[in-house]
Amino acid sequence: MTQRYTSASADELTKIGDEFFDATMVSDPLGATMFGIPGYDHLVPDPSARSDEARISGLEGLERRLDKITGLTPADELSAKVLRRLISSSAGELRHGLMDVAVSGGLIAPQTQVFRTVPMSVLGDDRSGRAYLDRLRGLEFYFDGWSERYRIAVAAGRLPTRRGVRQAVEQLDTYLSSSPTDDVLVRPAAGHAEHSQAEALITDIVRPAVGRLRARLAEAMTAAREDDKPGICHVPGGPEGYAEAVTRHTTTTLSPEEVHRIGLDAVERLRQEFADIGGPALGTTSVPEILEKLRTSRELRFSTSEEILRFADGALVRANGVLPGWFFRYDIGACETREIGPLEAKTSPLAYYQPPAEDGSRPGVHWVSTVDPHSRFRYEYEALTFHESVPGHHFQIGLAQTLDHLPRFRRVAVGNLTAHVEGWGLYAERLADEMGLYSSPIQRLGMVSFDALRACRLVVDTGMHHLGWTRGQAIAYMRENTATTEANIANEVDRYISWPGQALAYFVGRREIHRLRDLAKAELGKAFDIKQFHHQVIGHGSLPLDVLGDVIRTWIADRRRA
Structure with missing residues (x-):
């Protein structure tokens, strides 16, 4: 019919x-x-x-x-x-x-x-x-x-x-x-x-x-x-609210328990990767030693705020230079690097992204925290740049704004589609490694540390809001499994406390993008084209993960018939 x-x-x-x-x-x-x-x-x-x-x-x-x-x-x-x-x-x-x-x-x-x-x-x-x-x-x-x-x-x-x-x-x-x-x-x-x-x-x-x-x-x-009850599970209606937040932010049917287990397994795998890269980079395969060296080494820190901005700008220039091998050519506006203002810097993340104005009157902005540069680590800012600017958020969100054939609610990330948006940002950090963008093994360790940070989010967010962990437990877990600073760990944990479920979107979204890429490679074999795959992932605006799966499976079927 x-x-x-x-x-x-x-x-x-x-x-x-x-x-x-x-x-x-x-x-x-x-x-x-x-x-x-x-x-x-x-x-x-x-x-x-x-x-x-x-x-x-x-x-x-x-x-x-x-x-x-x-x-x-x-x-x-x-x-x-x-x-x-x-x-x-x-x-x-x-x-x-x-x-x-x-x-x-x-x-x-x-x-x-x-x-x-x-x-x-x-x-x-x-x-x-x-x-x-x-x-x-x-x-x-x-x-x-x-x-x-x-x-x-x-x-x-x-x-x-x-x-x-x-x-x-x-x-x-x-x-x-x-x-x-x-x-x-x-x-x-x-x-x-x-x-x-x-x-x-x-x-x-x-x-x-x-x-x-x-x-x-x-x-x-x-x-x-107090800090012993930071989770929303201690608030009337909190358990139900958290279950809804997990579904909303991940756009999946995963339960808090399942998310927690995914995080635990991922953190364990990443400890092996720390050891594999840490050997040639730092002369040790002991994960506690690697994390301690990354966290305490003075020579890995910045000297001035201007140096941080130059470092991020340099990573952005390199990324723009190799895009043609991995993406179609898109007419996307510029992305600039700017300093986060002092009023919000105390409690802000290391960086965040502001999209271009819809009418093109304002560029996309990679906002970077530069306060107290002596406490900022060089190995974190390349992965940050690739996540927030190119090939990460700026590339995805800037492209979406140009898709005039789509309705407006799909061109602008107006709702709870965080898993696709942040999943792509985290995917971009790993893709940058495939693209040869990291400037040293130390920078690659920074990539792994950020991966571990996002995997830890699955553990500590569910730990506090579903399992009743204390703030101290969350901080201790992240200290044991990432190389980021004490100050940033505290800011991260406080962010999860105030925004239940949002931090789960990153790793869950990236996990699904990688799963779909593996599926496409297995189904298409030599016909698999990374540029076309990337276009399917970011060329339809922001999507729920299940809808993204439908898009990729339809593309695979069309390619097999071609």
Whole structure:
């Protein structure tokens, strides 16, 4: 029987996709600014429970409409699968409300998102100027909304961690102690007509609201959880919320127990790789000795912040030079290396990626932590660069933005498809080794150490949030199995505490990409082409892992018929 495809079905799918995208941007306009998506720069998120309830209701309505659609082409059916997962994941995240207890000074914290994203605003005309001022006015509502949300959570026994609260208070104190004239939120207005008005809004409205949030968090300190109970399993509704977070962030059906075991097995395998590379690189095959040398050797550290930036830029240049042997030629914008600002540097990861603006007005940025360069290790920054820029996130996300034949929700990583995005970033670290990009055996040990870091995440994230590990147990496990510094281990563990399940996406996603590559090589033999495989993995926008599997299996079948 021949399948009938209808234009009405395709039109309805397009409408649902557009409505989902717009609703997502309205609920996360700071994310829209980070992605350079115009039209939302005047908004701030609504942190109220009422807003969450309305958003869930809207998502359920979209899901019901999506379920009624029939008669789609294979290409549209692929979009429908992605959209269905995005809608379901967004609703699941809102239902469990884990952000209520995720108080921290890290990337996911509400105040960090403001301090990091609002300064990205670009003022170029009257409209953008008005949008910027409207957002500044809205920040009073935003910060007061989070103050109230935290109050309700604590009253219900949903307690944050004391350490996370302390970090958030310290970050807010740092902000409030800065000069109003040099406020990070006023910087976009420098040299523009809105400058004086922006300073007045920040002084009269924004800073007092930040002060009220700081006071609310200080009150929460007395009842907060200690380091012996960092996991969400110690919070009412936490076990159910964590199970949903594992599914959402990995886009798999893996249970926390299965993820934990995958991590334990991977860490054990990587210890052998440490020994194999450590022999010629450091003259020892003892894993504890290798890790200690990497962690304590002074000659492996940087001297200046400028040196870190030059090092990362050099790795990026080398990567761009060998791309033609591994990828098709794509028209992707530039990627720049920049320093993470001092306000977020204390609790930030070593690096992160900011996508290019959708309209091309802003390049992709590989943000790098350069604070206290004498504590930063050379062997970590090549793998970081390949992960965050090329051939990692910049290559994948920058390419997705150019795929004009796809609906917008597939061109922009607007939802919970972390396993594909971060799985590709981690895959890029290992691919860089195949591409000959690491400059020395020591740098290859850095690659292995980062692999171990991501494998450890499976163990300690599930350990704390599912098995009830203490913060000290998590830190000790990572110290025993990675070469990263004590300070970075602490930052990493605190990040997992405040963002349950997210850290699982990296290794789980990379594991699936490698499994699919092995499958394709076995099925296609000499017909396997690495450029074509890479295009299939990143040439369809961000995908749930099960949908990525469908894409690769369809490609394999098509190649075998050719």
